[in-house]
Amino acid sequence: MSAYMIQDLHLSADLACPEVWAEMEENMEKNKKYIPLIVGAVVTIAGIIADVITYEAGNYKNAPYAYSLIATFAGITIIIAGLITAFKKEQSRNITNTTVLAQAALCAALSYVGCTYFKIQIPVAGTEGTMFHFGNVFCVLAALLIGGFWGGMAGAVGMSISDILSGIYITTAPKTFVLKLCIGLITGFVAHKLFRISKPNDKGHGYTVAATVVSATAGMIFNIIAEPFVGYFYKTYLYGLPQDLAKTLAKINGLTTTVNAVVAVVAASIIYLALRPVMRKAGLLREID
Numbered sequence: 254m255s256a257y258m259i260q261d262l263h264l265s266a267d268l269a270c271p272e273v274w275a276e277m278e279e280n281m282e283k284n285k286k287y288i289p290l291i292v293g294a295v296v297t298i299a300g301i302i303a304d305v306i307t308y309e310a311g312n313y314k315n316a317p318y319a320y321s322l323i324a325t326f327a328g329i330t331i332i333i334a335g336l337i338t339a340f341k342k343e344q345s346r347n348i349t350n351t352t353v354l355a356q357a358a359l360c361a362a363l364s365y366v367g368c369t370y371f372k373i374q375i376p377v378a379g380t381e382g383t384m385f386h387f388g389n390v391f392c393v394l395a396a397l398l399i400g401g402f403w404g405g406m407a408g409a410v411g412m413s414i415s416d417i418l419s420g421i422y423i424t425t426a427p428k429t430f431v432l433k434l435c436i437g438l439i440t441g442f443v444a445h446k447l448f449r450i451s452k453p454n455d456k457g458h459g460y461t462v463a464a465t466v467v468s469a470t471a472g473m474i475f476n477i478i479a480e481p482f483v484g485y486f487y488k489t490y491l492y493g494l495p496q497d498l499a500k501t502l503a504k505i506n507g508l509t510t511t512v513n514a515v516v517a518v519v520a521a522s523i524i525y526l527a528l529r530p531v532m533r534k535a536g537l538l539r540e541i542d
Contacts, residue, residue: 289335297328322427323413330406330434348539356537357403360395364388364411364433369419375509378498381488382421383506388412389476389517390524392433393440393469397450397525398532400541401441408433428487432479440472445541452540453533461529465522473514481507 303321368388376382392408399407409430416426444450448464481503488494488502532538 287335289331293328293331293333293335295328296331297325300325300328319417319423319426323417323430326427326430330409334402334406348537352537353399353403353539356399356539357395357407360391360398360404360407361411363391364395364408365415366411367391368412368415374421375505377502377505381494381498381502383502383509385509385512385516387516387520388415389433389436389473389513390520392436393472393517393521394524396437396440396472397444397465397468397521398528399539400445401438403437404441405434405437408437424492425484425487428483432476432483435479436472436476439475440468441541443471444468449541451538462522462526465525466518469518469521473518477507477510477514480510 372386396404416422
């Protein structure tokens with residue numbers, strides 16, 4: 254019998270062994286955890302290269318630069334998500350990752366609709382302006398339902414796409430992506446780490462109502478402060494808007510942001526409190542440790 258035939262027999266015997274298959278499956282499962290890191294790194298590097306090229310070409314006030322910035326931020330976010338997946342235990346075991354992703358996609362779509370179709374435009378000067386909208390409602394709601402990271406991503410993706418497709422707010426899309434992600438992270442942290450609203454408790458309905466409202470308010474207070482402040486420096490130093498116009502825009506933006514925040518807290522809290530018992534009964538409410 255040749256050496257090759259002997260090797261084939263040994264290989265066949267090894268593959269027939271359940272322990273070998275189990276080890277192979279375990280190794281494959283471990284390697285899957287690093288796929289988001291690789292994808293995130295590729296997207297981030299591509300985004301940075303595009304940032305440099307578009308900036309050097311003088312397109313930093315136009316859509317190409319906004320697209321490349323969003324790609325960079327998205328890549329960094331994917332890397333963070335990959336690190337969480339690779340090095341932390343799964344935080345929710347009662348529903349599958351596919352269900353969480355589907356819920357996040359639905360909330361992203363609702364954020365897009367709320368920001369695109371349920372809005373009142375406030376022009377300021379030229380193409381500059383601000384608006385009242387319902388997009389933040391679904392960003393906060395997503396953070397309450399599925400956690401800060403996925404809720405923030407839903408709002409960031411949905412409202413950034415709305416900015417890009419609007420033709421008016423293309424250049425603010427990168428800022429939108431970062432700020433909406435932060436809204437979700439803050440709301441989710443207060444809701445699930447401090448109050449643990451996704452867990453069953455015996456503290457009564459009043460506790461859940463108060464915790465929900467406080468959590469939503471925390472995310473929106475951040476937005477009331479950050480939106481005009483970041484917007485001013487973003488417009489002035491990144492896109493070269495005159496300071497007087499940037500200040501005027503920041504003041505008006507502060508007003509619209511406050512109104513949007515109040516609407517988001519009230520609407521998101523009501524919807525969450527209505528959905529919570531129904532989703533728990535259906536086994537669709539994510540319990541976050």
